[in-house]
């Protein structure tokens with residue numbers, strides 16, 4: 001039996017653990033074996049420490065034997081994007097800049113997961129410093145899409161999505177600044193959720209654009225998504241943007257039926273440039289919700305056309321400031337034999353950062369520079385407010401919004417690397433939720449003729465993760481897309 005444990009969801013594994021029909025050690029070994037089998041193709045993992053994972057699993061088994069299980073995540077493997085700080089583990093952000101860096105502390109979500117008894121294992125590949133939409137900006141390796149290894153898995157949390165899709169881990173965490181959880185989840189056929197800004201502490205997440213970054217779960221079922229979300233949310237005094245709010249019981253909430261809901265279809269999201277098969281999948285989902293008794297209404301988010309432009313001003317401005325700390329003195333890569341201090345900064349940064357990261361820093365420095373600040377940065381902040389208002393207005397009429405997650409399914413490796421703008425447009429449907437701070441989830445919504453997954457995005461009211469997950473669960477219960485697994489190994 002143990003060889004097939006890797007094909008089960010976290011909830012199914014938790015049931016078996018609870019009944020004493022397996023152990024965390026068996027479960028963890030099963031995922032490690034699976035990963036050794038398929039990761040030479042998938043290349044989702046940058047690093048994992050087998051002994052450490054098994055030691056955590058054995059500790060979980062001992063707790064359980066003594067009747068001290070810590071709940072539904074106790075003994076369940078959770079793999080982590082390589083921008084989340086785990087004490088004593090590598091933390092590279094897939095950058096040469098942090099090539100030899102080890103985290104000296106645990107981030108808040110990591111502390112919470114340890115408290116929940118999860119087996120934290122593996123560092124997952126990503127675009128360098130989370131900048132990108134294909135994981136091709138990793139300085140280490142290009143992750144493959146498990147459904148077609150010639151295609152990219154999406155990004156920047158490509159390793160987090162691909163590892164769950166390829167059954168290398170039942171759960172993973174990623175981060176989403178402009179779509180980096182939802183877009184790779186869509187392209188790899190799994191669930192990925194970006195929580196409301198402020199719901200999950202960012203302490204211990206390497207900063208890219210601090211007013212947009214959120215950590216969130218990847219899973220293969222809505223129940224599992226709710227379980228992982230439950231474990232990581234909550235106010236944290238170590239993150240000044242973390243929000244004090246009542247936390248619902250997401251795991252219980254998702255079990256409730258979706259009451260007659262009003263679904264909004266933003267007309268700006270089915271625009272030109274969308275792949276016809278993606279559009280078809282969204283229309284089929286609209287019809288499905290209607291057939292279930294939901295009302296579907298068209299809504300308008302009139303400032304959508306500015307979202308990509310606004311994002312690439314705000315995100316790069318914040319990145320240029322956040323990444324100023326990598327100076328060759330305090331962190332990471334240090335150029336050898338500089339002749340003076342300025343030379344040290346210059347060469348350490350020139351050698352340590354990749355091309356896309358440099359492009360962002362230059363763009364961000366430009367939009368913040370005197371004379372351009374008002375024209376670009378300040379104006380972008382004003383449009384950001386308008387984008388948020390568009391959503392809040394729409395939510396006066398609807399319970400949630402249904403959109404494509406990505407305009408296209410997974411594209412071929414190398415297809416967009418020469419054209420940054422084409423790459424940036426991959427995020428056209430996901431970016432607005434970060435600018436507005438609202439929650440979003442991508443769920444499996446079908447497949448193309450050529451067998452690539454298509455993702456549907458549900459966007460919700462601030463802090464209505466429970467409502468979003470209920471809507472996602474209703475769709476999941478009526479379809480079997482989430483049960484399909486890629487033809488690997």
Ligand code: GLN
Nearest residue numbers: 130131132177178179180
């Ligand atoms: N693809 C977007 C970017 O390159 C979003 C990245 C993210 O969400 N981390 O900035």
